[in-house]
Amino acid sequence: MGLQETLKAIGDPTRREILDILKNGQKTAGDIGAHFDATGATISHHLSILKQAGLISDEKKGKYIYYELNMSVFEEILNWITGLTGGDKR
Numbered sequence: 356m357g358l359q360e361t362l363k364a365i366g367d368p369t370r371r372e373i374l375d376i377l378k379n380g381q382k383t384a385g386d387i388g389a390h391f392d393a394t395g396a397t398i399s400h401h402l403s404i405l406k407q408a409g410l411i412s413d414e415k416k417g418k419y420i421y422y423e424l425n426m427s428v429f430e431e432i433l434n435w436i437t438g439l440t441g442g443d444k445r
Contacts (some may be wrong), residue, residue, distance in 0.1 A: 358435065361428060364408035371403050374424065377411060381421040413429070 365371055369391065376387055388398040402422060405411045409428045413420050 361408045364372055364404050373401055377424045381423045383419045383421055
């Protein structure tokens, strides 16, 4: 996905909260869903959008799927923003 889609994905407060939850490491959909008053289908939808945007990745371990941040996409966004503000690019 391009930058526009990535920024759109993080425009939703629920998805930003999911990203915040994942900053502490891998979590299952159930672990993530426990933080919200939402159905499993709703959380799954948000996870799907974040995955399509490249912001998270998933890995199946046994009967569970674990989600984690894809830091390379965040680094690209940070570098782009840093360039706009006149800071040093890495």
